[in-house]
Amino acid sequence: MTHESAQAANTDTTSSDPLAAVADAMQAAASSVTQNINQGATAARQAAEKALPSMGMFANRFLYTTCYAVSYGVVFPLALVALSVPQNNPLVHGMIDGSRAARNKVDEMLRTTAGVALETPAVEAAVETVAAWPA
Numbered sequence: 001m002t003h004e005s006a007q008a009a010n011t012d013t014t015s016s017d018p019l020a021a022v023a024d025a026m027q028a029a030a031s032s033v034t035q036n037i038n039q040g041a042t043a044a045r046q047a048a049e050k051a052l053p054s055m056g057m058f059a060n061r062f063l064y065t066t067c068y069a070v071s072y073g074v075v076f077p078l079a080l081v082a083l084s085v086p087q088n089n090p091l092v093h094g095m096i097d098g099s100r101a102a103r104n105k106v107d108e109m110l111r112t113t114a115g116v117a118l119e120t121p122a123v124e125a126a127v128e129t130v131a132a133w134p135a
Helices: 003-016 018-084 092-120 121-132
Strands: none
Touching: none
């Protein structure tokens, strides 16, 4: 078929039913768009399936490293200072007395908040035992 005969055949088809040609073109375009959307969604799903485990591992490792660094950064200097202070001096005695006062205040607050629940003899005996522990 030559170019002129193909053009004539195309003109005959479109001149006989131009709405059908437009409908066919729109259906082909819609089908192409739907197919491309499905392919894109499948590719995105596969990429997400590969990325999520690595993101989870990164988040877990980041959280672990952060908590480790913070706890080490807090505990080590405090332990170093606590071990370097002589034990029989006014500073240490003040810290011990202050911690006892704080524990007593917390116990008092819990008693007034809980009311009757902490008024039982068993709870009172446990509180007295804890208060008698050396600091």
